[in-house]
Amino acid sequence: MKRRYAVTLLVLALAAGGVAHAQDRFPRPEFKSDYATPTLQVPNAPDSVYEFIDLGVLAAAVIAMSAIALKLRSRNAIFVLSIASLVYFGFIRRGCICPIGAIQNVTLALADPTYAVPLSVVGFFLVPLAATLFFGRTFCAGVCPLGAIQDLVVLKPIKIPKPAAAVLGVVPFLYLGLAVLFTAAGIGFVICRFDPFVEIFRFGSRLEILAYAGVLLGIGVFVARPYCRFLCPYGALLSVLSRFSRRHVTISPTECVECRLCEDACPVDAILPPAGGAAGGTGEPRRASVRRLTVSVLLIPLLMAAGAAGGKLLEGFFVRLSPDVALQTALAAEKAAGTADAAEETRLFRESGETEAALAARVDRTKAVLSIGSALFGAFVGLVIALKLLGLAVPPANTSYVPDRAACVSCGRCFRACPQEHVRLRGRINSPTSLE
Amino acid sequence: MKSKKPGKNPKKKMTRREFLRVGARAGLALGAAGVAGGAFLRGRQTADLRWQLDPDKCIQCGRCATHCVLTPSAVKAVHAYDVCGYCELCSGYFKPNALLLDTAAENRLCPVSAIKRTFVEDPYYQYTIDTDLCIGCGKCVKGCQSFGNGSLFLQAMHDRCVNCNECAIARACPARAWTRLPASAPYMLKGKSRGSGDAKK
Amino acid sequence: MLKENLVRIAAVLGALAALVALVTAFGLALAPRAQAKPEDYLAYSLEGLDQVPEDKILYREAEPVKVPAGADDSLAGLCLLPDGGSALSGGSSIFVFDRSRTLVRTFSVGAPAVALCVKPGTTPPALYVAMRDHLEIWSVDGRKLDEWTSLGEKALIASIAASGSAVYAADAGDKNIVQYDTGGRLIRFITLKADGGDSGFLIPGAYFDVAFGDGSLWAVDPGRHRVCKISPDGEILAAWGRTSAELDGFCGCCNPVNIALFPDGSFAVQEKGLLRIKLYDRTGAFQGVVAGPASFHPSVKSLDLAVGSGGTVYAADSHLKEVRIFTRKGAGR
Numbered sequence: 001m002k003r004r005y006a007v008t009l010l011v012l013a014l015a016a017g018g019v020a021h022a023q024d025r026f027p028r029p030e031f032k033s034d035y036a037t038p039t040l041q042v043p044n045a046p047d048s049v050y051e052f053i054d055l056g057v058l059a060a061a062v063i064a065m066s067a068i069a070l071k072l073r074s075r076n077a078i079f080v081l082s083i084a085s086l087v088y089f090g091f092i093r094r095g096c097i098c099p100i101g102a103i104q105n106v107t108l109a110l111a112d113p114t115y116a117v118p119l120s121v122v123g124f125f126l127v128p129l130a131a132t133l134f135f136g137r138t139f140c141a142g143v144c145p146l147g148a149i150q151d152l153v154v155l156k157p158i159k160i161p162k163p164a165a166a167v168l169g170v171v172p173f174l175y176l177g178l179a180v181l182f183t184a185a186g187i188g189f190v191i192c193r194f195d196p197f198v199e200i201f202r203f204g205s206r207l208e209i210l211a212y213a214g215v216l217l218g219i220g221v222f223v224a225r226p227y228c229r230f231l232c233p234y235g236a237l238l239s240v241l242s243r244f245s246r247r248h249v250t251i252s253p254t255e256c257v258e259c260r261l262c263e264d265a266c267p268v269d270a271i272l273p274p275a276g277g278a279a280g281g282t283g284e285p286r287r288a289s290v291r292r293l294t295v296s297v298l299l300i301p302l303l304m305a306a307g308a309a310g311g312k313l314l315e316g317f318f319v320r321l322s323p324d325v326a327l328q329t330a331l332a333a334e335k336a337a338g339t340a341d342a343a344e345e346t347r348l349f350r351e352s353g354e355t356e357a358a359l360a361a362r363v364d365r366t367k368a369v370l371s372i373g374s375a376l377f378g379a380f381v382g383l384v385i386a387l388k389l390l391g392l393a394v395p396p397a398n399t400s401y402v403p404d405r406a407a408c409v410s411c412g413r414c415f416r417a418c419p420q421e422h423v424r425l426r427g428r429i430n431s432p433t434s435l436e
Numbered sequence: 437m438k439s440k441k442p443g444k445n446p447k448k449k450m451t452r453r454e455f456l457r458v459g460a461r462a463g464l465a466l467g468a469a470g471v472a473g474g475a476f477l478r479g480r481q482t483a484d485l486r487w488q489l490d491p492d493k494c495i496q497c498g499r500c501a502t503h504c505v506l507t508p509s510a511v512k513a514v515h516a517y518d519v520c521g522y523c524e525l526c527s528g529y530f531k532p533n534a535l536l537l538d539t540a541a542e543n544r545l546c547p548v549s550a551i552k553r554t555f556v557e558d559p560y561y562q563y564t565i566d567t568d569l570c571i572g573c574g575k576c577v578k579g580c581q582s583f584g585n586g587s588l589f590l591q592a593m594h595d596r597c598v599n600c601n602e603c604a605i606a607r608a609c610p611a612r613a614w615t616r617l618p619a620s621a622p623y624m625l626k627g628k629s630r631g632s633g634d635a636k637k
Numbered sequence: 638m639l640k641e642n643l644v645r646i647a648a649v650l651g652a653l654a655a656l657v658a659l660v661t662a663f664g665l666a667l668a669p670r671a672q673a674k675p676e677d678y679l680a681y682s683l684e685g686l687d688q689v690p691e692d693k694i695l696y697r698e699a700e701p702v703k704v705p706a707g708a709d710d711s712l713a714g715l716c717l718l719p720d721g722g723s724a725l726s727g728g729s730s731i732f733v734f735d736r737s738r739t740l741v742r743t744f745s746v747g748a749p750a751v752a753l754c755v756k757p758g759t760t761p762p763a764l765y766v767a768m769r770d771h772l773e774i775w776s777v778d779g780r781k782l783d784e785w786t787s788l789g790e791k792a793l794i795a796s797i798a799a800s801g802s803a804v805y806a807a808d809a810g811d812k813n814i815v816q817y818d819t820g821g822r823l824i825r826f827i828t829l830k831a832d833g834g835d836s837g838f839l840i841p842g843a844y845f846d847v848a849f850g851d852g853s854l855w856a857v858d859p860g861r862h863r864v865c866k867i868s869p870d871g872e873i874l875a876a877w878g879r880t881s882a883e884l885d886g887f888c889g890c891c892n893p894v895n896i897a898l899f900p901d902g903s904f905a906v907q908e909k910g911l912l913r914i915k916l917y918d919r920t921g922a923f924q925g926v927v928a929g930p931a932s933f934h935p936s937v938k939s940l941d942l943a944v945g946s947g948g949t950v951y952a953a954d955s956h957l958k959e960v961r962i963f964t965r966k967g968a969g970r
């Protein structure tokens with residue numbers, strides 16, 4: 001399979017290089033001395049095996065992290081594993097490929113028939129998702145190098161007012177929607193382009209990105225994990241999956257005694273206090289809460305329709321973000337003004353010899369995708385907002401202090417705040433097994 | 437997140453929540469697997485992909501030197517010796533109006549003097565690129581391409597390239613010369629090696 | 638209570654402001670921007686050598702003739718027919734135009750035709766067609782009349798020329814000129830003899846042009862930047878050309894690429910790199926420029942030339958898929 005693909009690619013490459021190919025046929029110099037023409041040497045690419053090793057390491061790390069967070073309950077072990085992961089996925093593997101970016105590869109594979117997504121990249125996309133369905137966002141706890149690096153600087157976390165957090169919490173979904181839209185439309189991989197920390201991992205030198213990283217890390221001292229909570233598009237996916245995870249980190253190892261000691265322990269404001277009375281209601285009449293729910297449910301199609309209309313309004317803006325469209329516009333403007341090659345971009349376009357028809361075909365494709373895509377994007381944003389409202393309308397059911405499954409990143413900072421944990425640890429220390 | 441009409445069976449509230457959760461979990465698992473599986477099956481690409489530029493499309497705009505996330509760039513000039521004319525007056529080595537054919541710096545095209553010129557026999561000279569010095573600007577390539585045989589060309593060196601998910605040069609390349617190649621054959625070479633694509637060690 | 642609500646509203650407003658700022662920054666960062674030219678030390682520069690002073694340009698361009706060739710076909714051979722029409726090879730097709738420059742016939746010769754020339758004195762006109770390693774004779778109405786034997790694996794014919802009694806094929810692969818009689822019998826291999834020795838042609842690239850005119854055979858010696866008049870046994874009878882990047886000289890590894898002889902013995906010469914067509918008189922003195930680099934796409938290497946009556950210069954442009962026509966300024970058509 002692999003071989004066949006390679007051959008196809010080569011055939012394509014040769015067909016494309018048909019003219020210049022003749023360049024290779026040329027009279028060889030006739031050396032009278034016994035000079036031997038050296039052969040061109042190029043270094044091998046690192047073996048594909050490494051990508052699968054990475055995938056294995058990723059799976060192992062997520063499973064280990066889950067075990068540590070759910071069973072061992074050791075913040076120190078989580079910390080150590082997150083440092084190891086930061087070093088491996090960040091500084092050794094240089095940040096690429098990561099599950100966040102893999103969203104785009106998967107999208108591109110679905111949108112562009114000429115792109116085939118490698119198996120390992122699919123694996124990177126899928127492994128943390130699957131793990132989250134079982135254990136919650138243990139990937140975020142520190143397997144993700146972006147999470148790990150932000151977690152290092154959480155020194156003085158402050159609480160963000162709930163409504164503000166709710167508004168900003170929509171951003172990751174916006175980002176997710178845009179990333180998918182722009183990938184499908186051929187505008188590019190925005191997640192990778194605006195990956196704040198990759199320049200640090202590569203010891204790179206793009207100043208604007210380094211500044212962005214600096215700002216995020218600076219904010220991150222007070223607002224824990226700003227990228228994870230208010231930007232990360234993969235985090236958006238994980239937060240949805242985590243709500244329905246089979247198991248999840250708990251604050252208390254046994255039973256919550258409602259001592260409220262953990263209330264301020266969470267850097268990402270993910271600890272839910274027990275809801276109202278034991279009945280799980282807020283004390284308001286059932287009828288009222290039913291009405292509220294019904295309204296929220298009915299809001300879903302309404303907001304989606306409104307979102308679709310709003311998205312459609314943004315279509316023109318999205319179209320202008322495409323470099324192909326910008327190039328075509330510049331060419332048309334030059335034609336109208338009669339000044340060829342005024343800009344670097346148009347000059348190079350002419351030099352490249354690409355036809356305007358080929359450019360127009362790409363532009364048309366981009367426009368076609370955006371024509372539907374911008375409405376779908378708007379509808380998606382509408383749906384997200386509607387579901388957030390619905391979430392507010394559903395009465396919380398927890399009867400003790402529990403982590404908010406969507407927001408909790410399993411960092412383990414709350415463990416030690418819980419007196420029950422101290423009981424557990426004392427028990428373990430005194431237990432004969434640990435004396436062995 | 438999926439909503440259901442509330443309250444048919446208030447007494448079994450937790451159970452219902454649990455049931456919904458399991459259902460949603462199964463649904464989400466299927467969804468994720470479906471998206472990922474579908475994406476994979478479209479191309480059935482088991483090997484990894486590497487970025488590479490097609491030297492036949494490249495117009496040596498200079499962005500390979502400036503747009504790579506690495507400094508110096510992972511792109512380097514390479515030499516297909518078997519296409520080289522071994523010219524005395526190499527247009528990849530000398531500036532176009534260099535009349536004195538000595539190797540004085542002011543006559544040389546390469547900004548970092550990464551090309552070595554060695555005498556073979558009259559009137560032939562061999563030109564060799566020092567990959568560690570080369571910054572991938574493509575000046576020599578352009579000189580060779582326009583005046584000579586096009587034996588010098590640019591390639592991303594895969595011992596350096598970090599294989600960005602989206603190559604920053606590819607995004608900026610005005611000739612759309614960049615593609616993803618299977619990691620087992622990650623080069624587009626000229627001369628006898630053309631089409632072999634594979635690394636030779 | 639009031640204070641609490643105020644804080645809440647402020648928080649939401651703050652969050653909204655942050656959101657707007659974020660989206661704006663994102664949009665700005667993503668918007669396609671005009672790219673700067675590369676810095677000077679990174680940019681290959683012809684240092685003004687590609688500029689041609691207007692007063693040196695002796696020709697103006699007339700309406701070109703579009704050729705329906707395939708995108709990948711190079712227009713390798715161009716020749717004028719005795720009846721005033723012309724023939725052009727593009728890939729493995731031959732295009733025949735009449736004197737009013739309308740395409741009258743297209744036919745395939747089965748393999749890429751790398752060079753063309755008219756077989757003198759035949760009616761209807763016949764063409765010598767060069768493939769990579771051998772010559773064929775085709776009538777302009779598309780019948781194959783003859784096929785001569787191959788010159789072997791290494792051969793790389795770059796051009797052909799014919800006199801009344803001989804046919805010359807310039808073989809860049811073997812670095813010699815093969816002389817045939819009109820019946821296809823191989824008469825001799827001509828290599829360059831100069832300074833008493835057999836110095837051979839210096840051909841670093843696949844460009845090697847021959848032309849027959851004024852009763853003699855002319856060939857380029859591109860590695861030495863000169864054009865030579867050679868006797869059948871390879872003696873250089875005359876040579877001209879100087880190595881220089883100036884307008885009157887030739888530079889780069891191999892130039893000139895194509896030559897064509899006017900009836901008066903003067904030359905139209907095409908260079909690559911600094912892509913221009915220039916005029917030289919019969920002694921090799923520089924006369925002026927037909928068309929400079931500004932007239933051509935930089936990817937063009939070779940423009941096969943033909944010269945017509947009144948000094949008109951025809952050039953086969955593989956990039957535009959056109960026969961470009963240049964006429965002398967001041968002269969009526």
Ligand code: SF4
Pocket residue numbers: 249251265266267268269270271402403404407408409410411412413414415
């Ligand atoms: S595990 Fe961390 S994120 Fe989750 S509730 Fe505890 S402190 Fe908060």
Ligand code: SF4
Pocket residue numbers: 489493494495496497498499500574590605608609610611612613614
């Ligand atoms: S960016 Fe493209 S055209 Fe420019 S030098 Fe690199 S490959 Fe060549």
Ligand code: SF4
Pocket residue numbers: 512513545546547548549550551565569570571572573574575576577
């Ligand atoms: S001119 Fe540029 S591309 Fe060529 S060897 Fe020097 S640095 Fe490398």
Ligand code: SF4
Pocket residue numbers: 487503504505506509510511592596597598599600602603604605606
């Ligand atoms: S993939 Fe990244 S490292 Fe490689 S050439 Fe492109 S920008 Fe440079």
